[in-house]
Amino acid sequence: MSDTTRAGKREGPSDAAPAGVAGDLFAGEISERYRAILEAAASLFAERGYAATSVRDIGERVGLLGGSLYHYIKSKELLFIKIHDTALQVSEDRIRAAIERERDPWARLEAACVTMLGIQLDPRSITMPLMNDFLAVPRHVQESLIAKRDAFEQIFVVLVDDLPLAEGIDRGVYRLLLLTLLNNVGLWYRPGRLSPEEIGGQIVRIFRHEVQAAPSGGD
Amino acid sequence: MSDTTRAGKREGPSDAAPAGVAGDLFAGEISERYRAILEAAASLFAERGYAATSVRDIGERVGLLGGSLYHYIKSKELLFIKIHDTALQVSEDRIRAAIERERDPWARLEAACVTMLGIQLDPRSITMPLMNDFLAVPRHVQESLIAKRDAFEQIFVVLVDDLPLAEGIDRGVYRLLLLTLLNNVGLWYRPGRLSPEEIGGQIVRIFRHEVQAAPSGGD
């Protein structure tokens, strides 16, 4: 079969980078068409889920026939995995860069949350709503996704470990709850009312518990 | 050839109620076969999602051919809606009964959370993981689900309004975050480690903020 990594095609080398987050997402890709396919597929997967998105749907979005996509992709499954892993990698990089600028553990956590929400809730972003779409993909695809996801979550393992949490709070559960929120806010968020920063702030305000807990607690 | 379960159709009036939560779920249904179909479909929808579950899959689970299901159901879409609405109704009833026994606002919230998690995390329960499967179903089905869901969430509107929350916390966001958690814990929960009660307790411990917030807050 034709080698797909062969570069030096149509466009000039400094022509790329049209959009914001999404443009960044697949920045390393050679062909603009290929990047358009990745973005269209990502957005459709996020909108309707993996199983409910057909290859022809993706093709229509970029002005190609379904079968023509196979000049760029190997299979629908691998396309999904590629999008998923890329989104996760970009998110990880951005979050790491954001928390690096902060010293205080709570400030670091908030920076991570706000950054992740900024990605999740950006309509251009297209990133990670797919992460809650495990169900529909075949088992062996799931395994690939989970591996990548575990690596990503290591960021939050460290972040949560550094928090001066009140005792009685299970840090493992705490981390999972926080990630559950960050991953799913996109399900109900509608732009206009609150900004991603405000929601991130609310989350941290709720999850922020200083060392001394309830002064006159019941139990 | 034909299986052996052909006989034994009609049942006595006091013979029903085999399982726990799931048995309760579709208790009012007349035929045992019909109830088996509802339960099998509910569990499959919860496992793989709506789009990735075929009518033939459901049939196989109950020992029928795919087409034979249409003696009991009108369509796959209506089957999904019925399961969804029933699960929501059962959950609502159980939560209302649970919070009725408590007076303190925080105790009422915890009762609601623990009850809902008990339903969500019960492997027999089968109830509501479907609620996060909006994406795959057609638009007009979504509208039906959303209507039911809004009614359900009214419970939590009242519960959260009664909380003596620290100022600076948006009660609308607070409620949505809480519901997001309750709806999605099932994605990572594995029985054995922690009980639903313990997780519910952790959630409330995190979401519990007395009126006087951080004594020397940063912002």
Place this chain on the structure above:
DNA sequence: CAATCTGTATCAAACGATTGTTACATTCCG
């Protein structure tokens, strides 16, 4: 008691549509 009817439950098979994918032909462009 046997024969017949009736209605429910199920199977077997097919329907048209859609799925992911491929093979081949064509167009485009340097």
Place this chain on the structure above:
DNA sequence: CGGAATGTAACAATCGTTTGATACAGATTG
């Protein structure tokens, strides 16, 4: 010309659903 990009057309599978036949239980009838 030559290779990359796209269209055309089909493939086998699977999808939700329908149709018609069949098995069977119970009531009705002789």
